[in-house]
Amino acid sequence: MVTKTIKVTNSQGFHMRPATVFVNEMAKFSSDVKIIFNGTEVNGKSLMNLIAACIKFGAEIELRCDGDDEEAALAKAVELISSGLGEE
Amino acid sequence: MLKGIAASEGIGIGKVVCIRPQKITYEQRPVIGVHKEMDRLHGAVEEFVRKTNELADKMEKSVNPKEARIIRGHVTMMSDPIMVSQMDELIKKDNKCAEAAAETVLDMFGNMFRSADDELTRQRATDVEDIKARLLKILIGIEDINLKDLPAGSVIVTEDLTPSMTAELDKENVAAIVTEKGGMTSHSAILSRALEIPAVLSVMGAMGTLKDGSNVIVDGIHGEVINEPTMDQNEQYRKAGVEYIEEKRQLQAFTGRDTVTADGVAKQVFCNIGNPKDGIVARDKDGEGVGLFRTEFLFMDRDSMPGEDEQFEAYKKVCDTLPGKTVIIRTLDVGGDKEIPYMNLVKEDNPFLGFRAVRYCLKNKKSYRLQLRALIRANQAAGGNLWIMVPMVASADEIIKVKQLIKEICQEEDLPEPKTGTMIETPAACMMADVLAEHCDFFSIGTNDLTQYIMAADRGNSDVAYLYNTYDPAVLRALKMIISAGKQAGIPVGMCGEAAADPMLIPILISFGLEEFSVSPTSVLKTRREISRWTVAEADKITDKVMRLETASEVRKYLEEVRK
Numbered sequence: 001m002v003t004k005t006i007k008v009t010n011s012q013g014f015h016m017r018p019a020t021v022f023v024n025e026m027a028k029f030s031s032d033v034k035i036i037f038n039g040t041e042v043n044g045k046s047l048m049n050l051i052a053a054c055i056k057f058g059a060e061i062e063l064r065c066d067g068d069d070e071e072a073a074l075a076k077a078v079e080l081i082s083s084g085l086g087e088e
Numbered sequence: 089m090l091k092g093i094a095a096s097e098g099i100g101i102g103k104v105v106c107i108r109p110q111k112i113t114y115e116q117r118p119v120i121g122v123h124k125e126m127d128r129l130h131g132a133v134e135e136f137v138r139k140t141n142e143l144a145d146k147m148e149k150s151v152n153p154k155e156a157r158i159i160r161g162h163v164t165m166m167s168d169p170i171m172v173s174q175m176d177e178l179i180k181k182d183n184k185c186a187e188a189a190a191e192t193v194l195d196m197f198g199n200m201f202r203s204a205d206d207e208l209t210r211q212r213a214t215d216v217e218d219i220k221a222r223l224l225k226i227l228i229g230i231e232d233i234n235l236k237d238l239p240a241g242s243v244i245v246t247e248d249l250t251p252s253m254t255a256e257l258d259k260e261n262v263a264a265i266v267t268e269k270g271g272m273t274s275h276s277a278i279l280s281r282a283l284e285i286p287a288v289l290s291v292m293g294a295m296g297t298l299k300d301g302s303n304v305i306v307d308g309i310h311g312e313v314i315n316e317p318t319m320d321q322n323e324q325y326r327k328a329g330v331e332y333i334e335e336k337r338q339l340q341a342f343t344g345r346d347t348v349t350a351d352g353v354a355k356q357v358f359c360n361i362g363n364p365k366d367g368i369v370a371r372d373k374d375g376e377g378v379g380l381f382r383t384e385f386l387f388m389d390r391d392s393m394p395g396e397d398e399q400f401e402a403y404k405k406v407c408d409t410l411p412g413k414t415v416i417i418r419t420l421d422v423g424g425d426k427e428i429p430y431m432n433l434v435k436e437d438n439p440f441l442g443f444r445a446v447r448y449c450l451k452n453k454k455s456y457r458l459q460l461r462a463l464i465r466a467n468q469a470a471g472g473n474l475w476i477m478v479p480m481v482a483s484a485d486e487i488i489k490v491k492q493l494i495k496e497i498c499q500e501e502d503l504p505e506p507k508t509g510t511m512i513e514t515p516a517a518c519m520m521a522d523v524l525a526e527h528c529d530f531f532s533i534g535t536n537d538l539t540q541y542i543m544a545a546d547r548g549n550s551d552v553a554y555l556y557n558t559y560d561p562a563v564l565r566a567l568k569m570i571i572s573a574g575k576q577a578g579i580p581v582g583m584c585g586e587a588a589a590d591p592m593l594i595p596i597l598i599s600f601g602l603e604e605f606s607v608s609p610t611s612v613l614k615t616r617r618e619i620s621r622w623t624v625a626e627a628d629k630i631t632d633k634v635m636r637l638e639t640a641s642e643v644r645k646y647l648e649e650v651r652k
Contacts, residue, residue, distance in 0.1 A: 011390070011394065011395075011398050012208075015208055015209070016161055016164075016208075016212065020164050023168070027169075043170050045169070045170055046168050046169075046170030046171060047164060047165060047167075047168045047171075048165060048168045048170070048171045048197050049168075049170060049171075051201065051209060051212055052197060052200035052201060052204070052209070054204045054205065054206060054209050056206065057390065057391070057392075058391060058392065
């Protein structure tokens with residue numbers, strides 16, 4: 001398992017559209033993707049669970065990827081979040 | 089008479105067609121084949137995705153793309169594989185039927201969304217409700233209500249309209265819409281406005297009071313519904329309806345036309361907007377530009393300052409919506425009655441005379457530079473029609489300092505300097521207008537604050553409200569002074585306060601030589617029509633008389649007499 005802590009920098013946080021971008025990309029990896037936020041574990045491949053977690057701008061989250069392509073999955077997740085999750 | 093929210097203007101007279109909500113019920117039954125039940129669920133999910141995409145396609149054509157996007161969002165939510173596997177688990181482990189499994193999981197998410205601490209997530213709970221109802225209907229085998237075959241002159245009375253009900257609605261047959269739920273931004277409201285059907289929403293007990301087939305008048309201008317009207321009422325509203333349509337038709341004739349006085353002097357009607365999306369409204373309502381874009385929305389309802397790129401995108405978006413047209417953006421006007429918690433402004437005894445707008449910005453240069461840089465970049469990226477407007481200027485020193493900052497940033501970034509002007513709203517700026525004009529590319533008069541500062545009367549205090557009056561000769565003299573100073577210096581002068589849309593003041597503003605009238609998008613056509621009614625000579629004559637009057641009430645009385 002690989003992990004990384006990162007700050008959410010896009011203004012909307014994990015709302016509908018940014019979260020959709022995130023899960024669509026994560027679906028391409030076979031590894032499990034988890035986000036730890038406020039002490040709870042959220043499935044990073046589930047749009048509904050991500051929206052329910054209410055992860056906002058400025059939140060500090062831990063990414064946990066576990067599986068065959070965990071390194072690549074983590075790198076992609078970090079890249080997406082730090083580039084603002086496709087927000088214009 | 090029933091009261092509700094006037095959500096779509098116009099008057100509709102017709103016969104009630106009650107659309108009762110469908111009962112979605114099923115029996116909890118033990119599952120015989122777990123895999124068969126899971127297949128049934130997956131089949132329904134597929135069907136949901138197919139039907140919903142079809143619906144979105146139809147809505148893109150018939151209603152508007154924004155509505156269609158909401159519906160596409162439902163597809164994305166329903167396609168969450170983790171959510172569907174949570175439903176599968178309930179079928180496998182608890183032996184639940186597909187309906188119960190789907191309902192349990194969707195209710196769980198609905199509750200989680202509803203209890204979230206931010207508004208956007210709470211709004212998504214409505215989507216989850218909608219998804220649940222439609223998925224259950226597919227599983228149970230209930231057909232969606234379709235409003236495509238209504239008789240002519242129908243007044244739809246229902247709990248709430250959903251997108252699936254209205255995708256094939258024929259607007260020719262619908263005289264009006266009445267619902268028990270929903271506000272100005274609900275689906276029902278957006279739809280009825282897009283289709284120009286009069287609508288009154290949130291009418292308590294509408295379904296109980298209004299019976300199928302009974303006659304009804306729906307007044308979408310005042311938000312009133314009259315059940316079983318008398319002959320007199322029928323006649324009265326029929327006339328009002330005709331007048332409304334005639335007025336609308338007359339105003340329509342001003343769409344796409346240049347704004348000119350009766351003797352052909354060119355003017356401009358711009359729009360006041362509060363966020364980038366309003367730019368679309370300004371364009372659709374035929375605004376010739378944006379005369380005031382308030383940037384406060386970007387800074388409110390959040391925990392920290394928006395970044396430069398986020399601001400850049402917002403500013404550029406408005407310019408891109410109105411290509412080739414002037415967009416005047418006001419730099420942050422914080423303070424006064426506008427509070428932004430993370431800026432840590434100290435409570436003042438006299439906030440309107442205190443630390444606000446450019447006074448705050450020049451003390452917080454780091455964040456001001458960030459906003460100016462975003463504006464300068466957006467101006468260059470969007471084609472050079474963005475003008476920067478500085479609010480609350482009381483001394484030439486302030487505008488000189490702001491211009492110096494702009495110059496520095498432009499040199500650092502090697503970008504062209506946008507036009508920069510002053511919002512004239514303090515008596516000091518009015519007295520010094522000739523000096524300020526030397527440092528500005530334009531003026532825009534903010535009559536709301538200017539009036540309260542000139543009259544020294546708080547516009548929010550009802551005890552002194554009688555003094556707060558733009559018709560007061562003191563305010564009119566100030567307007568004359570400002571516009572003359574701008575003309576003398578050869579810079580354009582506009583007005584972005586409410587006075588710009590006041591039909592009674594328009595001849596005076598024409599006579600003073602105001603060039604640009606910035607009004608709310610819904611007032612664009614009315615203002616253009618009003619300007620077209622006056623020649624400059626007529627306006628001069630009236631103004632000559634007005635400027636010799638002594639009180640606001642005399643001015644009002646006279647302007648009412650000569651109003652066209």
